[in-house]
Amino acid sequence: MTIIADRMTAEIEGNFVVFLIGMRINRWWKPWRWLPVGMAMGRMLAELGRTPAMGLLHARSYLGLPDVMVVQYWRSFADMHAYAHASSLEHRPAWTAFNRAVGSNGDVGIWHETFLVAAGQYESLYNNMPPFGLGIAGGLVTARGRRSSAKGRLGVEAADQSSSAL
Structure with missing residues (x-):
């Protein structure tokens, strides 16, 4: 990938969702328990990558054994929820298989966190x-002018100034 030798910030139109999902290998000596979980995530990400209309904007996986995490950006919660519950797509059968094979036996931990981000309520550098x-x-856009500071990127400089006038 090309390195951008400049200060940049992200811009995205409208609301979006940040979804963190992961697994923890609690019993590494039981690969028949945790390997199917990791492989299912790979199949899900491939499926979503082939069909951008489902709403996944970007995903990146991070491996730091015993933990694995995927950071996902979604167009909307409705898109993400629809994907998770569609019986004809990869997630629902994988979830059913996990519950049958592992459930709450302690072999593999799974988790997720969902953040609904309102338009303009984020900043990055x-x-x-x-x-x-x-x-x-x-x-990406250059981080100049109002975008040169975190306050400016969040649009709180004007709000700070107007509240001090009260």
Whole structure:
């Protein structure tokens, strides 16, 4: 990937969702328990990558054994929820298989966190980086002018000034 040797920030139109999902290998000596979980995530990400209309904007996996995490950016919660519950797609059968094979036996931990982000209620900065994270999910612009500070990127400078006049 090409390194952008400049201060950049991400911009994305409208609301979006940041979804963190992961697994923890609690019993590494039982690969028949945790390997299917990891393989299912790979199939889901491939399926979503082939069909952008399902709403996944970008995903990136992070491996730090015993933990594995995927950061996902979604166009909407409705899109993400529809994918998770569609019986004809990869997630629902994988979830059913996990519950049958592992459930709550302690072999493999799974988790997720969902963040609904309102338009303009985020900020980012990238310097000497290839496109990354929200910069891929949305787009990158130079961090100049009002975008040169975190307050400016969040639009709180004007709010701070107007509240001090009260």
